[in-house]
Amino acid sequence: MSALILREGDQPRRVELSQAVAEALSRAGGLQLVQTSQPGWWEMSSGTNVGVVTVGGLQIILQPKLPIQRLVFLMGYARQPAFWRDHSVSLDPAADVPEVLAHAFVRLATRALDQGLLKGYQTVEESLSVLRGRIREADQVRRHWGRAIPLEVRYDDFTVDIPENQLLLAATERLLRIPGLQRGLRAGLQRLRLLLADVTAPVSGQTRPRWTATRLNTRYVPALELAELILDGRSFEQRVGELTVSGYLFNMATIFEDFVTVALREALTPHEGRSSLQHRHHLDVADLVPIRPDFVWSKDGRPRIVADAKYKAEKPSGFPQADLYQMLAYCTTLGVPIGHLVYARGNEDAREHVVRGSGVRLVAHALELDAPPAAVLGHIGALAQVMIDGVV
Incomplete structure (x- = not known):
């Protein structure tokens, strides 16, 4: 089996693929494929996924840029x-x-x-011809209408x-x-x-x-x-035409988001307040447009800190500053004067924007991940302190 190694964040690799293999990879997800002007050749990159994908005698290894x-x-x-x-x-x-x-x-x-x-004790419920443990009377009557056997019983079993x-x-x-x-x-x-x-x-x-x-x-x-x-x-593992494509993947964006929000929650624990991950709210008064900031910290029943973890900046076509628009909506809806965007260092730079007409501050932070765990957590602690200092 031939192997192709793609490293997260590297420039796309130009590879030759049959139409069937390219279609199978596209349907499976996890890879970014763009057809070139030359027939049979594609530009392939890993996006934010790491792991392995196999199809048609080709194994694609997606390596993280982090150790x-x-x-x-x-x-x-x-x-x-x-x-x-x-x-x-x-x-x-x-x-x-x-x-x-x-x-x-x-x-x-x-x-x-x-x-x-x-080994440990597990509660077991089953039908038996002999009594073991206790009879589940309601189930016995409902299922067997007065018959003595089988017995609907519940007992504790010491088992592996x-x-x-x-x-x-x-x-x-x-x-x-x-x-x-x-x-x-x-x-x-x-x-x-x-x-x-x-x-x-x-x-x-x-x-x-x-x-x-x-x-x-x-x-x-x-x-x-x-x-x-x-x-x-x-x-x-799925069948696409005559090919079977299989794989095992992790999404770095999800890993980063989960880590940042949990680490912020832990860092803010000493302060009086309540952290909410994937905070549910609505943009409009009719509650028709849901929003879900990654992290909200509240005190005295009011949101005071709002943050979103972004492994890479979201730049959909036509909206190159989509992250800023999204955070402004969060700040406006929650009544918070400062919104925090946390990126992985190397994917986006630290910066700050003050929104005209509202004075809302949108602050982007760059978190260094390629450091010992204690240093990464120390950086999160410092970031949490900056957020607390900005609470009014």
Whole structure:
């Protein structure tokens, strides 16, 4: 299988593709394709996606411009700030994103399961011919109309089929569907699946198993945290004509937005007030036009800070300053005199605009991501202080 490596943020690569392959890639999403004037040749770039896509004997590896260790920190902190602030996962900086995650997961999950599968009590409801636990009287009457057997019962079962093991199995199954993984990695994942043979297999579209860190599952926690990140990726496989296109992708814009909003919430916790992520509001008095700022901090029942996290500036055709228009609408609607736009450094510069006729200030900040986690969080803390200082 031939491989094509695209690095996030680089100039588009000129590649030769058949019409069928180009159509399959376009339908799958995750890549930006523009047909050139020369038949059969296309300009291809990764946009804001990182991961891997495979179609027609071609594997396309989409590399992040951030070191993989930083990327995983951003992803993890947005989910569990307390854990990822103080922990890290050893990763191979030279490998691509899916391979890195698979390597780390096999290592951590194997270590977690070395002492045997964790067990716990699960409440089970089923129909039995003998009494076990308690009869569910309402279900017994509704389903069996007075018949004695079968019995609708509820009981607690001490089992390995608990959320922690279900989550590890779900991540294992997801990784096994990633195209192009090394044979050794697949063997490691198959061993994990065998160890988890008595655990309920994940069902597509089902709610993800929920777990809580306790002293009983301490040895599982690093593997579980990584499993959550793996399941956040978009895995797909679809048939387009005679071709099958498959892939596993993360969107850097979503990762950045989630990290910035959670980190701002954490940084503003010492101040009296309430943070709202993806704040729901309406632009008009009739509540017909919804708006959803990424971050709003309120005090005494009034919005005081509004911020949007933008990995890259939004510049749709005809509206090159769309981010500024959007933030002005947020400030006007929420009655906030300063609006904050947080970009990744290198994608947009720090600057400030004062809007004519209203005095509203629109401030763009550039966040440095290619720095140690403590430095990135320190920058967020300084940014939060600037926002608090601007509250009137």
